[in-house]
Amino acid sequence: MFQFDSLSAFIAMGGHGPYIWLSYLATALVLLWLVATPLLRTNRLMSALKRQQTLQHRESGKYQDISPGPRTEERSP
Amino acid sequence: MASPDAAPPELATATAFRAVLTRDLTLAFRHRGDMANPLIFFVMVATLVPLGVTPESGQLALLAPGMIWVMALLASLLSAETLFLADHRDGSLEQLALSPQPLWLLVLAKIIVHWLVTGLPLTLLSPLLGVMLSLPQAGFGPLVVSLLLGTAALSMIGAIGAALTVAIPRGGLLLSLIVMPLYMPVLIFGASAVQLAVDGISPSGALAILGALLAFSCLISPFATAGALRVSLHG
Amino acid sequence: MARTRPLLPEWFHRLGSPKGFYQMTSSWMPWLAVTAAVLLLVGTVWGLGFAPQDAKQGNSFRIIYIHVPAAFLALAGYYVMAAAGAIGLVWKMKLAHMVMKAAAPLGAALTLISLVTGSLWGKPTWGTYWVWDARITSMLVLFFLYLGVIALHYAYTNGEAASKASAVLALVGTANIPIIYKSVDWWYTLHQPATIKLTQAPSMHPDMFYPLLVMIAGFYCFYALVLLLNTRSEILHRERRTRWVLDMAEGGRS
Numbered sequence: 001m002f003q004f005d006s007l008s009a010f011i012a013m014g015g016h017g018p019y020i021w022l023s024y025l026a027t028a029l030v031l032l033w034l035v036a037t038p039l040l041r042t043n044r045l046m047s048a049l050k051r052q053q054t055l056q057h058r059e060s061g062k063y064q065d066i067s068p069g070p071r072t073e074e075r076s077p
Numbered sequence: 078m079a080s081p082d083a084a085p086p087e088l089a090t091a092t093a094f095r096a097v098l099t100r101d102l103t104l105a106f107r108h109r110g111d112m113a114n115p116l117i118f119f120v121m122v123a124t125l126v127p128l129g130v131t132p133e134s135g136q137l138a139l140l141a142p143g144m145i146w147v148m149a150l151l152a153s154l155l156s157a158e159t160l161f162l163a164d165h166r167d168g169s170l171e172q173l174a175l176s177p178q179p180l181w182l183l184v185l186a187k188i189i190v191h192w193l194v195t196g197l198p199l200t201l202l203s204p205l206l207g208v209m210l211s212l213p214q215a216g217f218g219p220l221v222v223s224l225l226l227g228t229a230a231l232s233m234i235g236a237i238g239a240a241l242t243v244a245i246p247r248g249g250l251l252l253s254l255i256v257m258p259l260y261m262p263v264l265i266f267g268a269s270a271v272q273l274a275v276d277g278i279s280p281s282g283a284l285a286i287l288g289a290l291l292a293f294s295c296l297i298s299p300f301a302t303a304g305a306l307r308v309s310l311h312g
Numbered sequence: 313m314a315r316t317r318p319l320l321p322e323w324f325h326r327l328g329s330p331k332g333f334y335q336m337t338s339s340w341m342p343w344l345a346v347t348a349a350v351l352l353l354v355g356t357v358w359g360l361g362f363a364p365q366d367a368k369q370g371n372s373f374r375i376i377y378i379h380v381p382a383a384f385l386a387l388a389g390y391y392v393m394a395a396a397g398a399i400g401l402v403w404k405m406k407l408a409h410m411v412m413k414a415a416a417p418l419g420a421a422l423t424l425i426s427l428v429t430g431s432l433w434g435k436p437t438w439g440t441y442w443v444w445d446a447r448i449t450s451m452l453v454l455f456f457l458y459l460g461v462i463a464l465h466y467a468y469t470n471g472e473a474a475s476k477a478s479a480v481l482a483l484v485g486t487a488n489i490p491i492i493y494k495s496v497d498w499w500y501t502l503h504q505p506a507t508i509k510l511t512q513a514p515s516m517h518p519d520m521f522y523p524l525l526v527m528i529a530g531f532y533c534f535y536a537l538v539l540l541l542n543t544r545s546e547i548l549h550r551e552r553r554t555r556w557v558l559d560m561a562e563g564g565r566s
Contacts, residue, residue: 002361010361013371016436023375023429024356027382030421031352031534038541045548049561237484241477245467255460255481258453259488262495269502290491297487305480312473 093178094186101190104163111159112194116202119152123206134211141212142220142271148206149199149224150231150264154253156195157235160187161243161306170243174310181299184306188236188298196228212275219274219284226287227267233294234259240305263290328405330547331556337540344537351530358523366520375433377524381531383426386454387489389419389535393461394486397479407543409475410550412482413465414542418535420458426451446497453492457485 004010013020105112126144127137164170173183203224207217238256242248270283359377366373393415400408430448431441442448461478468474516524551557 003364004361013374014365016370016372019372019432019436020360020374023378023432024360026428027378027425030425034418034421034538035541038538038545042545042548045545045552046561049552049558053558053562237480241464241481242467248467251463251467254456254463258456258460258492259484261453262488262491265495265499269499273502293487293491297484301480301484305477308473308476308480312470312476 090178090182093176094182097173097183097186098190101187102193105190105194112198115152115156115195116198118155119148119199119202120206120209122148122151123209126210137211138213138275141207141210142216142275143268144210145203145206145212145220146223146227146264146268146271149203149228149267150260152199153196153228153231153235154256154260156191157232157239157256158242158249158252159195160191160236160239162239165243170306171310174306180303180306184236184240184302185299188232188302191236192229192232196232197225199228200224212271215277216271216275219270219280222284223267223270223280223287226284226291227263230263230287230291230294231260233291233298234263236298236302237305240302240309242309243306244309263287266290328403328407330407330410330551331554333407334544334547337544341537341540341544344533344540348530348533348537351526351533355523355527355530359527363520363523364517369437372433372436373520375429377527379426379429379433380524381528382422382429383451384528385531385535386419386423386426386451389415389422390454390457390482390489391486392539393419394479394482397475397482400475401479401483406550407547409472409479410543410546411539412479413475414539414546416458416462416465416478416482418538418542420455420462422531422535423451423455423458427455444500446493446500449496449500450489450493453496454489457488461485 011017011021123145126140130140131137161170164173174180176183200221203220204217206212207220212220235252235256237259238252241255242252245251266283266287270280270287273283274280355377359374363374363377365371393412396408396412396415399405400412427448430451434443435441461482464481465474465478468477548557
């Protein structure tokens with residue numbers, strides 16, 4: 001069962017509070033950083049690639065328009 | 078492509094070994110001024126301890142075994158870089174790697190010469206440091222023996238680091254970084270041997286382990302160094 | 313023509329291909345993440361709030377629930393890194409080199425956690441932030457070994473050479489770890505002060521031990537998760553010009 005009488009007792013940890021909470025906090029930060037780094041890196045790569053692909057499609061799209069196709073404009077009589 | 082008069086392969090290998098040995102010794106002798114640098118460093122650093130800590134003889138005696146060993150380690154670290162650097166710069170390292178003889182054997186020859194030129198003089202100079210740092214009488218013998226075995230092991234271990242960093246610009250500091258954890262067991266047993274003797278206990282156990290470390294490094298280092306050289310040279 | 317049986321099974325070669333590995337592990341990731349999160353959360357809450365405090369050390373011993381798992385993984389992680397390096401050298405497998413590259417900073421971070429939490433544990437328990445005993449000193453040397461591998465990898469400009477060089481160094485360090493531990497242990501007992509052995513683990517009541525098991529399992533899952541995340545990220549980076557990666561980027565994969 002819960003080992004502490006109150007929330008303040010839980011935080012104080014019998015006087016050892018700062019050391020315990022600092023340890024857990026520092027560890028949590030490091031673990032989060034370890035997970036976040038590759039995720040952010042992959043995101044950045046994927047967005048950059050997507051942008052690059054969009055640009056390329058737009059480029060090749062331009063050239064397609066030049067080839068003659070059915071007239072879309074109606075000339076006024 | 079051996080002609081009928083060519084020497085059998087085993088002889089060629091032994092010849093190559095001796096050739097590298099002789100060449101390196103000759104080169105070292107020609108630049109014998111360079112040999113002095115680690116030694117001067119060694120003696121000068123010994124002066125730092127009394128200046129920085131205490132000139133009092135009794136306290137120096139307490140620190141002496143470990144301090145002399147630490148200084149020997151640092152001096153070895155400094156000279157580790159010189160093992161392959163000059164040969165790499167003028168292209169002869171590349172030639173060595175291309176030769177038909179096993180690279181690990183030629184590397185072994187280079188390491189032996191390197192030790193003869195750096196570690197051995199250090200060992201012979203150590204009693205002087207013992208005097209400067211008030212090392213008790215009982216420590217002198219074990220100091221020389223432990224350094225004899227230890228500097229040889231340090232040369233072997235340092236060679237691996239030298240091979241890994243030879244192609245890196247300003248690789249000297251990186252060399253120290255990667256090699257120091259590997260040096261630590263040698264330091265522990267070397268310094269302990271001297272300390273035990275000073276305390277009146279037999280140092281033979283520590284010296285035996287030091288010998289084992291040397292044997293182990295002789296077994297691993299030539300091959301690891303050869304492999305590392307190939308990575309450095311050819312990527 | 314008679315068909316000879318291949319030396320290694322098909323799935324091994326598929327595993328060796330970065331694309332195959334990426335696709336195979338994609339389904340694992342959410343499970344791994346959830347498992348790691350749950351285990352770590354449960355273990356933390358249990359250890360912090362529900363495990364009985366130690367008779368001698370009081371509440372400070374609760375740091376063990378981070379310190380010990382981190383130390384385990386830091387040490388095991390070095391062998392993972394070295395094994396990956398060995399496989400990469402022997403079989404010339406790019407994937408193995410990528411795993412090794414991912415394992416190095418991960419192991420170093422865990423070693424750092426272990427050292428810091430150990431130090432914070434030491435202050436309230438034994439009155440000092442640092443002591444040169446066998447285990448702590450060996451952990452510090454392990455940290456240096458990791459840093460060396462990372463620094464060497466970083467110093468090489470050619471990626472392939474970097475992988476091979478750091479693999480050689482990692483392998484050499486592997487031989488060193490037990491030697492270092494034994495040496496430091498011997499050295500410490502030689503100079504041991506008259507006081508009791510400082511980092512002796514407290515005798516463990518089962519109620520204290522179970523949350524530790526949960527945390528160790530959680531850290532293992534976390535290690536696998538981060539290792540895979542980094543390896544997969546590296547795969548995408550290296551294969552960024554190939555069709556399958558570009559298609560995936562366009563497909564709006566987040």
